[in-house]
Amino acid sequence: MSSAETGRQARARGGERLLTFAILAALLAALLPVVRVIEPGWWLVAALALSAMVLAAGYTARLYRLPAVAVTLIEVAVWVVFMTLIFLRDTALLWVIPTLDTFRAVPMLVQAAMEEITIGAAPLEPTRSLAFVVVGSMGLLTIIVDHVVVTARMPLLASVGIVAVSLIPAIAAPSKVDVIGFVFLAVTILFLLRSETRSREKPTEREAERTAGVPATALGIGAIAIVVAVVATPVLPQPGARAGSGLGPGPGIDATLQLGDDLRRPQEMEVLRVRTNAPSVPYLRATTLSRFDGGAWEPDRSQTVSLQSERAFGVVDSGDDIRIGEYTAKIDVVNLDSQWAPVPYPAVGITGLGGGMWGAVPYNHTVATTGGSTQGQSYEVAYDVPRPSLEQVRAAVSVGSQVRDETTQLPDDIPPIIGELAVQLTADATTDYDRLTALQRWFRGTDFRYSLESPVEDGFDGSGAEAVARFLEVREGYCIHFASAFALMARTLHMPSRIVVGYLPGTPTTDTIDEQPVFSVSSSQLHAWPEVFFEGIGWIPFEPTSGLGVPTTFSSELTLPGQTADPDATTPQTNPTPTARGDQAQIDLEEQRQNASGGTSQDALDPLPILGVVAAMIVLLALPFLIRELRRRQQDAAARGGDAAAAWQSVQEAAIDVGIPVPASETPRAFAGRLVAEHGVAASEMNTVLLAIERASYSRAGTRSYWMGDAAADAAASVRTSLLASVPPSRRILALLAPRSLVIRPGSVYAGTAPVRAR
Known part of the structure; x- marks a missing residue:
């Protein structure tokens, strides 16, 4: 073989090698957006390793001039061995040879992953089944792209496929446009197209092309396109909310009190619309949590009763001397996929639900289904609100004679700080109600700050006893921390308590139906609050979350006839101002207060946007x-x-x-x-x-x-x-x-x- 021919072969191998790296870079750019919907972890390394191994196998096979079919079969074999070794080695021979048990395990892993995707909220935890689907899909995509680019010589078609794959996470979890990710994807696509072209050129053609300046022209066009896109991106409308912005067919309700994951969703969306004939819009409850084992609160598992039964909602716990306000609320589900239908408390009747076996839980006046969903539902709820006077509440005793024992149970190893603070803060109170309002006042005071990030940064993003103790030290958290701490402190004072998961009342819209204003409830208004049981009155909700809603108060008997105070203040109400929009909006409110403390927006001009435009x-x-x-x-x-x-x-x-x-x-x-x-x-x-x-x-x-x-x-x-x-x-x-x-x-x-x- 002549030296010239040897040189040409060396250059050809160099072109193929460069093309292989270009394919890997483009696949990496398509994979990175997935970290927005799945927490980064070992699966990311495994996916990149599998892609690199498949491409290396294809490159090596082509060096020996093997047919295209053989190259693809070798790549498939590498994929099978890798997936078996990493995920299914317990069912394989020598950890890498699949057996019948291996093939039987694959559908179960895929089904489990699909269930997690359907009901999960972004970002998902990288479980074994989810990693199996993502890593396996990445490997198959690598085989397809390698065949289309190197064998079929259709890099443009492969680039379209890579771009489509990179858009899937943005469709599943809409968020602001990732400019850096877009630029990286654009650069890798241009690099892929250029590398494929060079791998097909003869040396003399490369010299001629260099003389013609095609690389500079291509670089200029690509750079201008990227810059134009980056500059135009802020002007374009952001992705809108849609069904499935969590990952499934719509956002759901997390009854495990991991609400932080839902509140930190990349995109807020409307979930409900509510209107009522009551003086104020009520909180909407989904379910209650009474059992606490020290590590987590568990949803109440009470048997549902058919909605047509007279026992469906039981009876209101209030005595005969307590005034009752009878109201109705109309709820339209815009985008919520849940087994619980949000209802006001205490619901006594409901009409309009369909598409499943719906039933009510008499114990907590909630509504649930075993085979349906709230998605697309429109229903009307009748609810009777107890309206005791301040004197009646103070005279009542918080005891557990008519409630479940689990509402008073505490773990043996509960941190001492919870009980010690409860006793210290209520030392001057003489009634159970005064003790609870003292706790509510303390939580809503200046010592505490609402934050979605502090629990994550400080390692107490949960509702367990240790997380509550840490929260009481740091004094920064969100609704589950305030509700959990309040409920546990009430139990240390020997009062029955539980936690409610549901939604805040929402924000007013410009719509009015039957002279009733319509309120919009968003996904960021998913909320948790505590309730305490009072003999002769029933369960009374409190609002300890700092700066959110209105604290629970009652009017004196002397003011009730003249209506100088809100007679419905027994239920936590939304802030009268339309700016109180829930947990996520609370952060915005605090930022507004901080800005206000430093002067008006005109006085405190932020120079960063101007500097950014100039730069x-x-x-x-x-x-x-x-x-x-x-x-x-x-x-x-x-x-x-x-x-x-x-x-x-x-x-x-x-x-x-x-x-x-x-x-x-x-x-x-x-x-x-x-x-x-x-x-x-x-x-x-x-x-x-x-x-x-x-x-x-x-x-x-x-x-x-x-x-x-x-x-x-x-x-x-x-x-x-x-x-x-x-x-x-x-x-x-x-x-x-x-x-x-x-x-x-x-x-x-x-x-x-x-x-x-x-x-």
Whole structure:
């Protein structure tokens, strides 16, 4: 085999190797958006490792000139061995050879993953079944893309598929556009297309292309497209909320008190619409949690009773001397996939539910189904609100004679701080109600701050006893921490308590139906609050969450007849101002308060947006110069490597930048003579570059002439400097900041014509 043929094969292998890396980079760019819906972990490393192994196997197989079918079969074999070893080795022979048990386990893993995706909220925990689906899908995508790009030679089709895959996480969990991720994906796609083209070119074609400046043109077009997209992105509307913004067919209700995961969703959406004939919009409960084992609160598991039964909702716990307000509420489900139908408390009747076996739980007046969903439901609820006076509440005793024992139970190893603080804060109170209002007042005071991030950062993002103790020390958290701490402290004072999971009343809209204003409830208003049982009155809700809603209060008997106070204040109400929009909105309220403390928005002008705009404009203006400088450095490097055409082309482009015609009809010698005679270029330097290009043009070695060393590159640099010095300063600045050679190629119709010389 000749040395020339050996060189060609080496270059071909180099092109294939570069293409393999380009495919891997593009697949990585498509995989990164998945971390928005699945927590990063070992699955990400496994997916990248599998893709790299599949591509390496394909590259190696092609080195031995194996048929395309054999290459694909080898890649599939690598995929099977890897998936078996990582996920199914317990059912395989020698950990890598699949058996019948291995194939039987695959559908179960896939089904489990689909269930997690359906009912889960982003970001999902990377379980074994979910990792199996993601890693396996990544491996199969790698096989397909490798075949389409390398075997079928259709890189554009593969790029469309990669882009489509990268969009799936954004569709599943809408969020703000990831500009950095978009730029990375765009760069890898351009790199893939360019690498595939180079892998098919012959060496002589590459030399000709280098002379024609296609790489610089492609780079410029790609860079301009990316910059335009980045600049236009903030102007475009953000992705709207839709069913399935969690990951399933719609957001659900988390009854395990892991509400932080739901409240930290990337996109808020409307879940319910409510209207009522009551003086104020009620909280909507889904279920209650009474049993506490020290580590977590468990939802009450009471048997449902058919809605048609007279025992469906039981009876209201209030005595005969307690006033009752009878109201109705109409609830329209916009986007909520849950087994519990949110209802006011205490519900006594419900109509309009369909599509499943719906029943009521008499113990807590909630509504649930065993085979349906709230999605698309529209129903009406009748509820009777107890309205005791302040004197009646203070006279009542919080005891557990009529409630379950689990509402008073405490774990043996409960942290002492919970009981000690409860006793300390209620030392001056004389009634059970006064003790609870003292706790409520303390939680809602200045000592506590609402935060979704502090529990995660400080490691107490839960509702267990240890998390509550930590919360009482840090004094920053969200609704589950306030509700859990309040309920446990009430139990240390020997009062029956439980936690309710549901929704805040929502925010008013401009719509009115039957003279009733319509309120919109969003996903960020998923909430948890405590309830305490009082003999003769029933379960009374409290609102300890700092800055959220209105604390529970009661009016004195003396004010009830005149209605000088809200008679329905027995139930926590929304803040009268329309800005109280729930847990996530509470952060915005606090930020508004902090801004207000430092002055008005006009006084405290934030300079960062202005600086950002200025910086973006500077980058845009400097982009042509940077691209041209990069192009020049590449030409100098190639010229010092013996590429005479690169040196000559750098001179031609410098001439175009300063406005000198570079026509195709003019010979190199005529062009060089014109630069010397008319534009003050040194004859010795110009002749060096001319000699290099003429010898390269007529030699068998092609455009490479290593014998000239660095002389041609140095001479070309001197010629470029002379050309810039020969024009006025304004033209020189324009040539640097807006080089025409980026869009006008030497010898093109736009490069001008040679001047006619007088004879």
